[in-house]
Amino acid sequence: MILEVKNVTMKFGGVTAIDNLSFGVKSGEIFGLIGPNGAGKTTIFNIITGNYKQTAGEVFFMHELISGIKPNIIVQKGIARTFQNIRLFKSMTVLDNVLIGFHNDANYTFFESILRLPRYFSTEKRIKEAAMQILERFGIARFADYPATALSYGNQRKVEIARALATEPKLLLLDEPAAGMNPIETEDLSNIIKNIKEEYGLSILLIEHDMKFVNNMCDRVLVLDYGEEIFKGKPSDAIVDKRVIAAYLGDFTHA
């Protein structure tokens, strides 16, 4: 288990967003978190990434307790994420967005950058090449110098994933990666995700609504409703489970 969430509860004032949730992500698997809107899926992400402090429970990453560690340190430990509503750096180019992912990898100091010492040049060269490589993997290298906002929605999503990949994670958290995409883009994206999983040796935890996507991608899923687990297992079993059907009440977009 690369990630273990143990008995996590999250309360906001009087509202219990997550209720005693436990699950684990196996190394190399794609694990899906699904459930109706407001079920608490993004909240779990925020707890794992250290942005929220859970009311109870613990999170272990590679057998190390990460609850309470600052978000940017958790990234350095190997967890990267994307956001539901694509949060690219709007004033920057595609390449610069991905280069942010290499921020911690680029090991030159502030003074070295001001004085333009050799380590600045060698490091910049290295990370720029690495960034371009990732962009090529996603088929968007030709957009490297474009403002990030100039790209199509689907391509912006790819930039966001590429940026997360630049942090060299072992676990990638994707928050509704296929949101707003048409079937062709979705197909394209699922292939890319599977490929990068193999190539970069990742484990993936993803949130999604699109059941076809989930079926296609995930080894296992956890279905949430009102912060509670109502199913854990294979996607194909999930869609015929009574409780899951009741929770969604026909909300499945593709089954």
Next chain:
Amino acid sequence: MLIEKRHFLQLFFLLVTIWFIWYAQNHLDPYTVSILNNIAIFAILALSYNLINGIAGQFSLEPNGFVAIGAYVTALFLIPGSTKLDMFALEDPAPVIMAMHSTFLPALIMSGVVAAIIAFILSVPVFRVRGDYLAIVTLGFGFIIRIFAMNNPKYTNGAMGLNDIPSVANLYWCGFIAVITFIVMINIIYSKFGRAMKAVRDDEDAATAMGVNTFWMKTYAFMTSAFFEGIGGGLMASLLTTISPDQFTFLLTFQLLIIIVLGGLGSMSGAILGTILVMGGSEWLRFLDQDMDIFGYHTGAHPGLRMVVFSILLIILMLFARKGLFGNKELTEIFKRVKK
């Protein structure tokens, strides 16, 4: 590419500027040179101010405070001991003040260093928490510096201020330091630190989610801004040869704010252009503060009208032309064409 097209354009401007500094100092009349000195110092301040506000996106009102610090530090290092003994009228100068003595360059560097250290001390309470406290804290900081200067005559000669500051600063000093400041800022921007600062500006939480330590990025920006603002203050002290606690008011910060907004928040070349425009415009609008004859109607002198116009200008800029002249791009980036 390690050597990009922009490097050639930058080199060109650099050489022109260096030549111009030499030419002006040696061939232009003193009045023009003094204006150029002012422009150079304001350019240094505007470039610095642009780093924390425009690049890192943290709204701050710090310049007048750090300029004051830099001015006092340099002045105290430059004024000879005997002069200090005469000048300090309210109380005898403290031993440490008497011990302060150096040539111009080390004095300037000390000004920058002291300012940067104080900036760091402010960073700790302000940047560790969420929220927009930097502006209020720096606004208050400007007042605190004045209070400190007034209430510690042993160190600062209190309300009487310092005069007879050796006049070492000239266009060479101001101009070359302006050039160096510009180069430093550009080097920061085109590096992982500049990228990270911009990321913090654009979306701090997303920056954190990519592993950026946003506290340090903001702090680096703030300390660097303070450093050069301190140096600018030191240059100002030597140029004016007399400083007092009342001199470094919010008005200075406000002028810099207009400059960087006009030039484009986040554009260093814009800040230079903004400096020239605002300083020029300020001179040109000086008539507003004096007796005016409008269609035969004698208005009488109303000092402050000029600033009313400037504040309206700022508001209009923010409402209708928020990006200023260059937006957040450098001059070299504006001419870049992206193939579709």
Next chain:
Amino acid sequence: MDFSTFMQQMVNGVSLGSMYALIAIGYTMVYGVLRLINFAHGDIMMVGAFMAYVAHAAGVPFGISVLIAILVAIIVGVLTDKIAYKPLRDAPKISLLITAIGISFFLENLFNVLFGGVPRAFSAPNYLTKILHIGNVYMPVTVFIIPLVTLALLAVILWILYRTKYGMAIRALAFDIPTVKLMGINADFIISIVFALGSALAAVGGVFYAVSYPSIDPLMGVIVGLKAFAAAVLGGIGSVAGAVVGGFILGFTEIVVVAFMPSLGGYKDAFAFIFLILVLLFKPTGIMGQDLDRSRF
């Protein structure tokens, strides 16, 4: 120090604290709803003081003058929002802050042009400048009137916030503007109410300040505004009760510390700053603190 001096200073502290509280409420309400530090708010206080001065000097009875001052302050406050802040609702935060500074500077310089920078004497009516003689203590009657009026106004504000539907809308806005709009509430109208309330209180604070330190000048709102904001942070930004608590603590500290340690007199204005730094270092949410920023993700 003897008892009567002590009492004198206590009472002065409460009086000053009330003024800070009145102004702090406006800061905290606007920040709570818009996450904006309205730099122009301190200058609204100045506008209020000047308007009362102008009206009273023109012969208008003092009570009416104060009402005029409140009215003008409300107009200026609401207009500021409508003209300068509303168009920038969706702009990056820094644009709003810069605009607020612009408005502040504009008001200061406008009144400088209109009235000159030299402080003017503010003549308050006799019933406000009477000195009471209680035991050994001589106190201007204002030191009673000001805190009482402040507490009354605070009660009114709290009643509005917690007992009317407008107040509920204001509190809801502090959490989530888009959702409130989806509920069919005219968010802009509610925001205008917030500015109106804050400006009215600031005007009253301005009049009190003018009566207590009987001179007014265009820059009077700057330092007071800064301190009032620090008081709001101290009490817990976003909390009206907190603003009042913070205001009183600050007012008290300024008067009492200087009374007991006169050598620190020159540093009186720095206490607000010190409180601010301490709060940020140790308890950023302030005394009554609520964490306003939970919905970032």
